[in-house]
Amino acid sequence: MNSMxxxxxxxxxxxxxxxxxxxxxxxxxxxxxxxIGGGMLAAYLFNQQIGPQPATPxxxxxxxxxxxxxxxxVVAFLVALPFNLLGMASGMTGLQEALRDxxxxxxxxxxxxxxxxxxxVGIGMAIFGFMISLVVYxxxxxxxxxxxxxxxxxx
Amino acid sequence: MTTxxxxxxxxxxxxxxxxxxxxxxxxxxxxxxxxxxPWVYLAFDLVCHQIPERSFFLGDxxxxxxxxxxxxxxxxxxxxxxxxWLPGFRRWLLVEPRRMLWCFLPLxxxxxxxxxxxxxxxxxxxxxxxxxxxLLLWLAADQILHPRVEGEDRTRAEGSRxxxxxxxxxxxxxxx
Numbered sequence: 001m002n003s004m005x006x007x008x009x010x011x012x013x014x015x016x017x018x019x020x021x022x023x024x025x026x027x028x029x030x031x032x033x034x035x036i037g038g039g040m041l042a043a044y045l046f047n048q049q050i051g052p053q054p055a056t057p058x059x060x061x062x063x064x065x066x067x068x069x070x071x072x073x074v075v076a077f078l079v080a081l082p083f084n085l086l087g088m089a090s091g092m093t094g095l096q097e098a099l100r101d102x103x104x105x106x107x108x109x110x111x112x113x114x115x116x117x118x119x120x121v122g123i124g125m126a127i128f129g130f131m132i133s134l135v136v137y138x139x140x141x142x143x144x145x146x147x148x149x150x151x152x153x154x155x
Numbered sequence: 156m157t158t159x160x161x162x163x164x165x166x167x168x169x170x171x172x173x174x175x176x177x178x179x180x181x182x183x184x185x186x187x188x189x190x191x192x193p194w195v196y197l198a199f200d201l202v203c204h205q206i207p208e209r210s211f212f213l214g215d216x217x218x219x220x221x222x223x224x225x226x227x228x229x230x231x232x233x234x235x236x237x238x239x240w241l242p243g244f245r246r247w248l249l250v251e252p253r254r255m256l257w258c259f260l261p262l263x264x265x266x267x268x269x270x271x272x273x274x275x276x277x278x279x280x281x282x283x284x285x286x287x288x289x290l291l292l293w294l295a296a297d298q299i300l301h302p303r304v305e306g307e308d309r310t311r312a313e314g315s316r317x318x319x320x321x322x323x324x325x326x327x328x329x330x331x
Contacts, residue, residue: 029204030266031227056252058291059298132198139174140202146291150252 003049004064011042011068015141016075019133022083025076032140035069039144040151042068047152061149062142069141073134077126084126159297163235167296171235171289175228182216195219209277222274223262226281233282234289248287255287 015038019025027033046064050057177195184192199205199219210217211225218225238245248254262280265272 028202031224032202056294057298058295059302062292062295062299128194129201133201136198136201142295143288143292146295147255147288150255150287150291153252 004046004060004067007042007045007049008064008067008071010045011038011040011141011145012071013075014038014041015068015072015137017079019072019137020076020079020083022080025080032136035072035137035140036144036147038072039065039068039141039146040148042141043145043148044152046145047149053153056149056153058146058149061145065142065145065148066138067141068145069137069139070134072141073130073137076133076137077130081126159239159293161297161301162239163293164296164300167292168232168235171228171232171292175232178219178225178228179213181219182213185216186214199224209274211274211278222277223265223281226278227285229278230282230285231289231292234286235293238286238290238293245290248290252287258287259284 015034018034018038019028025034028035042064043061046061178199181192181195181199184195196205196219203220203224205217205219206221207217209221209223211222212218220228262284265276265280
């Protein structure tokens with residue numbers, strides 16, 4: 001566990017910062033690139049730390065990736081927080097506009113979503129976003145770490 | 156070389172299937188006016204651009220992710236279901252895991268040619284790229300759920316070494 005903490009913190013910090021800054025975070029639209037990259041970075045550092053192994057440690061790497069993703073989700077939330085607070089209203093509008101672009105979404109669904117925004121539950125949205133990103137980052141962090149350990153693993 | 160000792164755990168297959176099912180659920184939910192639809196689209200917005208021109212449609216509604224992401228998720232499930240029956244491909248990948256880069260290469264080329272790719276190239280290269288990832292997930296789950304296999308091997312090897320030492324000592328040859 002101790003050998004995982006440092007790589008997970010570094011990988012999580014890198015993926016969190018990149019995923020939290022507006023516009024830069026768009027990199028995640030390409031197959032969650034920052035999250036996968038953060039997981040790979042953590043796996044690389046972990047591999048440097050543990051040295052050659054008789055068998056590639058895929059199991060520990062999955063745990064490492066999950067930890068990296070969880071740390072990254074928290075860091076991304078904290079980094080994005082000031083931007084979200086500054087642009088909460090415009091963010092909601094942007095979100096609603098984005099949902100309007102989803103072709104074929106029924107008007108009643110769009111209306112329901114607009115009402116959610118109008119009710120001023122920005123904090124609820126932020127918490128929902130955090131919960132979703134936590135799950136997504138853990139899953140993709142794990143995948144990134146597994147790819148990383150496969151590519152950088154030494155025997 | 157590490158090889159999975161058992162078939163992919165049902166929980167792993169169920170997890171990947173559920174992830175893919177959510178992608179398909181979004182347009183069905185939107186079609187029926189379920190309030191969960193925007194939340195599903197919003198959740199997948201974190202990982203995909205969701206450009207309508209680059210997404211499959213189910214009826215009048217697009218899936219929650221683009222062609223490429225749909226291919227990646229479908230490839231993950233196909234990999235988990237097919238790889239147990241493809242030992243040759245599995246061995247080829249596991250002997251030198253960097254070979255998985257060959258599976259990523261078509262996707263990278265497809266990404267680099269946005270004006271030339273088509274829906275089937277985006278989906279197809281996604282499927283191919285996800286196959287080795289499915290194998291890695293399978294291996295990880297196998298190591299996590301059945302850690303005793305390696306431990307037992309080690310214990311058996313240590314036991315065998317100890318027995319050899321005892322035999323050497325007993326025969327007056329000293330430690331080997």
